Structures are given as C-alpha cells and as structure tokens.
Amino acid sequence: MSNVSRISLTPNWQLLVLSNGHGEDMIAVRILEELQQQSNPPEIFALPLVGEGRAYQKLGIPYIGSVRTMPSGGFIYMDNRQLMRDVHGGLLQLTWSQIKAMRRWVSSQKRLGNKIAILAVGDIVPLLFAAFSGANYAFVGTAKSEYHVRNEAGLLARKSKAADWENFSGSIYHPWERWLMSRRRCRAVFPRDSLTTKILQQWPIPAFDLGNPMMDGLETTFSSQRFYCADVQQQELARPLNVTLLPGSRTPEAYNNWKIMMIAVSALMASLQKQDAAINTSKSVIFLGAIAPGLDCKILCQTVQSQGWQIYPESPVPLSDPNALIFKQKDAYLLLTQQAYNECLHWGDVAIAMAGTATEQFIGLGKPAIAIPGGGPQYNPAFAEAQSRLLGPSLILVEQPAEVAKVLPSLLKNPDGLQLIAENGVRRMGKPGAAQRIADCLQERLGMGHGA
Structure with a gap:
C-alpha cells in the first residue's frame, strides 16, 4: 500500500x-x-x-x-x-x-x-x-x-x-x-x-x-396526550389518567423505591375511587412502570401482587414491548415494561418519580412529576431537594407516599399551572x-x- x-x-x-x-x-x-x-x-x-x-x-x-x-x-x-x-x-x-x-x-x-x-x-x-x-x-x-x-x-x-x-x-x-x-x-x-x-x-x-443531550433519543411512534389543552374537562372525562412510575435503576435501591411507590399508587387509587363515587362516575387509571433493564421484574411483581393486583392478559394501551407485564385492579391497570421506556414518558400525564435522569427527561417533555425522597444512596432527601431546585415548579416534593393522593388531583385541575409547567420543563431541559x-x-x- x-x-x-x-x-x-x-x-x-x-x-x-x-x-x-x-x-x-x-x-x-x-x-x-x-x-x-x-x-x-x-x-x-x-x-x-x-x-x-x-x-x-x-x-x-x-x-x-x-x-x-x-x-x-x-x-x-x-x-x-x-x-x-x-x-x-x-x-x-x-x-x-x-x-x-x-x-x-x-x-x-x-x-x-x-x-x-x-x-x-x-x-x-x-x-x-x-x-x-x-x-x-x-x-x-x-x-x-x-x-x-x-x-x-x-x-x-x-x-x-x-x-x-x-x-x-x-x-x-x-x-x-x-x-x-x-x-x-x-x-x-x-x-x-x-x-x-x-x-x-x-x-x-x-x-x-x-x-x-439528555433530551435526545426519546422519540416514540405514539403521540403524547396532555391535560393542559383548551378542552381539558372533556378530555379528563373521555380518557384514562396515565401515571408514569420511575423507580430508578440502581439495585437494591430501586426495589425499595418501588415499595414506596406502590404505597403511593394504592393511596391514589383509593382517593380517585372515593371521588368517582361522590360524583357517580368511573375513571380508569393506567400506571406505566418504566423499569430499567438491569432490574429483576420478579421482585417488582411480588410487591405489585402483594397490593392486590392480578395478572391481566391484555394491555390497555399500545406498547412496543411484547413482554410487558400487565396487572389489573378494579378500573386500574398497571404495566411493567423494560423495553418501552420512551412510550412510558410520552404516554404519562404525570409521573411519580424516584429517579435522576428519568425524572429530568419526563419533565423536559413538559410534564409534571411528584417526587418521594427515599433512603438513597442516590434518591435521598438531599438529592431530591437539589433536583427540585434544578427543575423548579415542574417537580413537586412530598415527604410521604400517601401525600401523592392529595397533590395529584389538585395539580391536574389547574390547566394554567400545567401550561406554566410545560413551558418551564422545556426551558430548563432544552429541545x-x-x-x-x-x-x-x-x-x-x-x-x-x-x-x-
């Protein structure tokens, strides 16, 4: 040569x-x-x-x-x-x-x-x-x-x-x-x-x-749906509430985070069912568990089933993950997926979050998240407090998982606040x-x- x-x-x-x-x-x-x-x-x-x-x-x-x-x-x-x-x-x-x-x-x-x-x-x-x-x-x-x-x-x-x-x-x-x-x-x-x-x-x-660059590579074939539109009340009645669950990726911390989040899920379901009974309606809720590939879903499933969820054969939303695990309890569905991360971010109207990067990406899409500080070493109270300053009004901190049931309904009833949150997320995380x-x-x- x-x-x-x-x-x-x-x-x-x-x-x-x-x-x-x-x-x-x-x-x-x-x-x-x-x-x-x-x-x-x-x-x-x-x-x-x-x-x-x-x-x-x-x-x-x-x-x-x-x-x-x-x-x-x-x-x-x-x-x-x-x-x-x-x-x-x-x-x-x-x-x-x-x-x-x-x-x-x-x-x-x-x-x-x-x-x-x-x-x-x-x-x-x-x-x-x-x-x-x-x-x-x-x-x-x-x-x-x-x-x-x-x-x-x-x-x-x-x-x-x-x-x-x-x-x-x-x-x-x-x-x-x-x-x-x-x-x-x-x-x-x-x-x-x-x-x-x-x-x-x-x-x-x-x-x-x-x-x-954290906001790159999050594309999905499914369109996102949000609450902060002009016909927010109509949409709220017409479709389910989608809640994304972000437990983090590090073991064994993520398993402990998942247990805390399932307490929040149970409290939220009880609160929503009480509201539905008061106004004689029934609204479905879909929980989208974005599970890191390195986690063992068997451990997570044990926690899910201990809270009364039953295996269900069909997904209520289209997912690209054929191996997603589906659970049902009354009018609520819970999905665990290790392959449809982007879809969990885009489908979610709000997140319950105990993660670092995933929380920031969700908020960067213009959506609100409710965070529960855990025991660490990553998602501890100090980290969560610093993250709340980083993300501003898009991230709401609660001290106990049961508080999610109080914060989430009032959050979603404020379309002007959600519009500000959408603009804030894009501004802080970029395009x-x-x-x-x-x-x-x-x-x-x-x-x-x-x-x-």
Whole structure:
C-alpha cells in the first residue's frame, strides 16, 4: 500500500472521552454517535472514570485503562459515607491508574504524530483530567446548573446558611472550575441549559448554548396526550389518567423505591375511587412502570401482587414491548415494561418519580412529576431537594407516599399551572437535537477547524 493511500485511511484526529457515571456515559455516547456520522470523524477512545462504561460497548469504542464499579455505584453526591466506602474499595488506586493510562495515551498519540483532543463529560473530575492532560479539550457539564441557586428572576431563597457557599463567587461553578474552563486549551464548554451558559459567558469561557443531550433519543411512534389543552374537562372525562412510575435503576435501591411507590399508587387509587363515587362516575387509571433493564421484574411483581393486583392478559394501551407485564385492579391497570421506556414518558400525564435522569427527561417533555425522597444512596432527601431546585415548579416534593393522593388531583385541575409547567420543563431541559449540535461544534473546535 502506498503512503498516499495509507494516509487517506488514517483518521485526522484522535479523541479520548472521559466520563464519570452511567448517565454521563449515555450522554457521551449520544454525542459520539453523531460525531461518527461526520464526514471526517475522529478515532475514538474512552476512559470511564466511574463504573464499567458499558454504554461505550455498543459503539465498539475501546477503553484505554482500567474500569471498575465502586461500592457506591458512583452516587456519592452529598454523602461522605458513600465516598469513604469507595475509598476503602480502591478508589484512590483506581484514579491513579486512570491518570497514568491517560498520560500514556496522550504520549503515545503524540509520538505517532496524531492530532489529539479530549472530551470531558460530567463534573470537575473529568474536567481536571482533561485540563492536565496536555491536550486540547472540551467539557460537557452535566452535574451543575445555575437553576440550583437561581431562576430567571434571581437567587433562590435558601434555608441553610451553608447554601451560600454554592454561589459565593457569582456562579454555581466555583472559580477553580471556571479557571479550568478558561484555559487556552479548553476549546468549548457545553453547559446543560441557557441560564448556566449566560452566566459562564461573563468570564472568558468558550461556553456554547446548544442544549442538553439528555433530551435526545426519546422519540416514540405514539403521540403524547396532555391535560393542559383548551378542552381539558372533556378530555379528563373521555380518557384514562396515565401515571408514569420511575423507580430508578440502581439495585437494591430501586426495589425499595418501588415499595414506596406502590404505597403511593394504592393511596391514589383509593382517593380517585372515593371521588368517582361522590360524583357517580368511573375513571380508569393506567400506571406505566418504566423499569430499567438491569432490574429483576420478579421482585417488582411480588410487591405489585402483594397490593392486590392480578395478572391481566391484555394491555390497555399500545406498547412496543411484547413482554410487558400487565396487572389489573378494579378500573386500574398497571404495566411493567423494560423495553418501552420512551412510550412510558410520552404516554404519562404525570409521573411519580424516584429517579435522576428519568425524572429530568419526563419533565423536559413538559410534564409534571411528584417526587418521594427515599433512603438513597442516590434518591435521598438531599438529592431530591437539589433536583427540585434544578427543575423548579415542574417537580413537586412530598415527604410521604400517601401525600401523592392529595397533590395529584389538585395539580391536574389547574390547566394554567400545567401550561406554566410545560413551558418551564422545556426551558430548563432544552429541545432535542443537542447531541448533533455539540458534535458539529466539536468537529469545528477540536477537529478540522479552529487551528486544532
């Protein structure tokens, strides 16, 4: 083979992706899928800093270093005990080995004369790795948003004096994080929403408002139905109420969350049946359980059946999942599906939520969610409270599962409030297509353009 043909087959640039969590891995993969469709895509490598990074496997992206699942599963947010568990589980040794792996990769690529870049997805940890790699880099900030401390009207009122620390320098991103984002080799920063981008642009940071990849890939063949239409009362009488259940994906936490949610479901059914009896009507309710593929549905079914639900042979709504489990109790149906996640999001009028990413995606579709803080390690009271600030009026927190029965009916009787919630969700989570927009920008800033 001639040198000319060999050069033409060689990628023009090499990209190393750093991410620190399952959700971050998924966001990275959405961007990489779009990047691979570019006319001159990079050769891509990955280094998942937390977990095993299985999301990269479907794209055939090789790892450059060790991967390992820590005891916390990556959920150390606001929980020092989880952090200590990870330290005892070898976190420091793993981190050091990953730093050395990144340095080896950078050095080897430079020796080969390749043009290299790094994409950091997550929080300050991958950003730090990227900043000290010696290569040009870009950052997708998934963990922080200005909505944690403010909305468009100004700073949020906070109960704790310690909360002032979050915004002590005028941004949710602290000065040392902004320093890392303002280095010459940092070619692009992609905050998760417009408000955060606007704040970061006050400093010499190349921040681009291109949207949130979390809202990509949620398409469904079924149209969504919502309450906040002009004929809301007619619709409420004509069709069932669809309630999406989001218990999370981490075991064993999700099983405990499911038990709590089933208490809320039973209380809600009892409340609705009492209302129907008072006005001599009967309204069907459909509960859509969006179950992560890694969960054991047998365990969930035991909880369902202990609450009086019976197996039913036919689904009340069209689902693309032939293996969905259907239950019935009086005029209510409960579906468990591990394949029709998008349909659960689009069909639901409201969600009962104890999840991270799934809750944000549901709200991003313009729908309200009622959240019940659990025992953690992920969906604990601290996480739920922070998520309620992030999502604003679209997320309603209750302390006890039985309170869902009081909150949900009043929520759905307020079409003006639901319209505000719809607009708020789209504003805070962004419109679909962010992954492609970010990929186009990466190609320009890290790849063939911008003197990279």
